[in-house]
Amino acid sequence: MTTEQTQSIQVEDDRSGLGIETLRRAIADNLFYLQGKWPEIATLNDFYMALANTVRDRLMPRWLNTIRNYRRSEVRVVAYLSAEFLLGPHLGIKLINLGIEELVRQAVADSGLALEDLLAQEEEPGLGNGGLGRLAACYMESLATLEIPAIGYGIRYEFGIFDQELRDGWQVEVTDKWLQYGNPWEIPRPESAVMVRFGGRTEAYTDDEGAYRVRWIPARVVKGVPYDTPIVGYYVNTTNTLRLWRAEAAESFNFQAFNQGDYYGAVDQKIYSENLTKVLYPNDEPLQGKQLRLEQQYFFVSCALQDMIRLHRGAGGDLRQFHQKFAVQLNDTHPAVAVAELMRLLVDEHRLPWDAAWEVSQSTFGFTNHTLLPEALEKWPLPLFGSLLPRHLEIIYEINQRFLDQARVHFLGDSQKLAQLSLIDESGERYVRMAHLACVGSHAINGVAELHSELLKQTVLKDFYQLWPQKFQNKTNGVTPRRWLLLCNPRLSQLITEHIGTDWVCQLEQLRQLEAYAEDREFQRQWRQIKRAVKQDLADHIQQTLNIAINPDSLFDIQVKRIHEYKRQHLNVLHIITLYNRIRRNPDIDIVPRTFIFGGKAAPGYIMAKLMIKVITSVAEVVNNDPQVCDRIKVVFLPDYNVTNSQPVYPAADLSEQISTAGKEASGTGNMKFSLNGALTIGTLDGANVEIRQAVGAENFFLFGLTIEEVQQLQESGYNPWDYYNRTPDLKEAINLINSGFFSHGNRELFKPLVDSLVYDDPYLLLADYSAYIDCQDTVGQRFRETDTWTRMSILNSARMGYFSSDRAIREYCQDIWHVTPISVQLKPYVQADA
Ligand code: KOT
Structure with missing residues (x-):
């Protein structure tokens, strides 16, 4: 061993203390010395910075010891x-991974602040x-x-x-x-x-x-x-x-x-x-x-x-x-x-x-x-x-x-x-x-x-x-259960932990133990109660930020991802318009109330994707303000979809939309986050949907649409969307309604590029998949009414998502490609830890 490895690094003052009073003082010190503020004049952002630096200090011994290790x-x-x-955002996940979230919450509370308010400051x-x-x-x-x-x-x-x-x-x-x-x-x-x-x-x-x-x-x-x-x-x-x-x-x-x-x-x-x-x-x-x-x-x-x-x-x-x-x-x-x-x-x-x-x-x-x-x-x-x-x-x-x-x-x-x-x-x-x-x-x-x-x-x-x-x-692909369950869905995480312990956090396969509770009435009730609470939170947020009232008991049908023709957000829109037409035709029709939630950015130069956003928001405006339908269908476009804004969304979903044209989505990872949080998927046989369906069981997945082979055949034999348009009355009616200017204040030009692309070209085969999608959505609606069945399916989705942890993916990369093995990092205390 070199001297470098045996010597500990000496520092003047110890910033590793985790006592609540120590943390509170550390935050106050950082506010004073780093932000140059005292509490009365400090902004929330100053407090956030003081806290972030407090956490960073506590990370430093681990970081430096890790670096020192790798130099060998x-x-x-x-x-x-x-x-x-x-x-x-860093702060939330670092608190969780360091295991100090509750201590910090308390320390912050002792200074008269709410941790959530500070977390919200982070860009x-x-x-x-x-x-x-x-x-x-x-x-x-x-x-x-x-x-x-x-x-x-x-x-x-x-x-x-x-x-x-x-x-x-x-x-x-x-x-x-x-x-x-x-x-x-x-x-x-x-x-x-x-x-x-x-x-x-x-x-x-x-x-x-x-x-x-x-x-x-x-x-x-x-x-x-x-x-x-x-x-x-x-x-x-x-x-x-x-x-x-x-x-x-x-x-x-x-x-x-x-x-x-x-x-x-x-x-x-x-x-x-x-x-x-x-x-x-x-x-x-x-x-x-x-x-x-x-x-x-x-x-x-x-x-x-x-x-x-x-x-x-x-x-x-x-x-x-x-x-x-x-x-x-x-x-x-x-x-x-x-x-x-x-x-x-x-x-x-x-x-x-x-x-x-x-x-x-x-x-x-x-x-x-x-x-x-x-x-x-x-x-x-x-x-x-x-x-x-x-x-x-x-x-x-x-x-x-x-x-x-x-x-x-x-x-x-x-x-x-x-x-x-x-x-x-x-x-x-x-x-x-x-x-x-x-x-x-x-x-x-x-x-x-x-x-x-x-x-x-x-x-x-x-x-x-x-x-x-x-x-x-x-x-x-896989996703990290720390951010995509433990952090974003604390209520569900707690329920899971109460029943199967904490091992699932690093061994996601342990979730399978939840299968034993899938039929358990009491567990089902708690599972539902949590989903309801999380939906209420999202509904409150939507009310406050967008001034749209949504019903937390409605089916939350969510599609969040980049806006792209191959991801087919406009197929989802065609379903919304189809439901809208059904209600207008028969105002007393009995349908499951649904809240359609979209989020995602379009590439700035991608004109068609931007028009897809406009069609979603235009349909939302009409539907949300139509007294005849608005207690049964609501449409929300969440602006500025990013990691921060996505975290409350996955836990609140009943239904996850994974509806890309077969063969186009390499994998998808949002599909995994939804299912992990107990959403059911409506999806095509594309990307990782195929494996998710295998894992959760075909009976717990709403499958529709052409397979890759069928897509290829159809395209080779000369696909003609115009035929589908003409021979499918509901489809025709939905497209005609867009075309008529109904959603665009009478402007018939606005959505013409979108409509023409669908009817005359349709490179992503929306029209070919439309009927199967609508039928499948009808099944979803019926199943949602069978509350216990739905809850069981939801539990089984979470329980069977172990494979989709990024830990599993990384282990495979390590074994099959990188040929690397773990090395544990020992902490050499720099100075005496405080009591
Ligand atoms: C972007 C530019 C060139 C090549 C590929 C891309 C790309 C692919 N950007 N994002 N993706 C997505 O990657 C995810 C992670 O593997 C997949 O889950 C998803 O299907 C891809 O679309």
């Missing part, structure tokens, strides 16, 4: 590379768009809880996903200023900054030993500064680091070497550099060819790999063993340029022979694909890629040549196959195919649900599967 060279560390981490770091970024956050939490050495690498966007406002029922995007009051959860590490180069040209030279080498002479250099955030596990000491990079001007480069005396040029350069990490691209799919986006990707990947190499060498490691120190996971293709960057660093900068470097690279990387949508497969126009990363383009050509030589042997010179496999798309304008680069450079490739992983092998990555079947795996 024999420890293999997972590096999760992701352009997005959608963490959600969440919205550094992601949706599923992909949120998955990265759940995985970071599970990695820490499972005591796996891990580091997350990403981008510290100054502005995260935009805040959504609704004006006149339309989405308006507002800048997300999440850093404006400061961020107590990060520590900048300017001493660990690295330089990242862009543009310019390459030059061949012969080194001292007479070897042929290439050097890259960049046109500009940007400095990457890391900001570290602790990610603490549940009831463990392990506290991993999320290291996010911010771009700054490389002053020495600009001010001295190149731009001597050119002050204004240097100012321009500063602004240009800082632009790089200003804002998250708010699209769920890539915007083809946006240079700044490629700059962001390369920037954080280069920062991350330089950081890992420095850590490895700092611990005395040899670069030929780099893969034994780090297992690097590529979260989709956004960080795929890492394959070329690691080769460049190893070959050009550290002078490894190509073959040795290639072996290290392939052993290092794993690649997760998150989408089959053809428009979402990233490719970069060759001229753009080459002008920004000239050396990387050369390296990619070299990788490609060697790869195609190998493939040629396998496919016996089948030139079409080789063209399909090539890292360069040469079918028209030339592109670099990022998914191909990721596949060639990784030892493992996985999809995110069984169905998705199968489809990958049959469709977009078919040729790679033929070449390397052994590389392909499935890793079905």
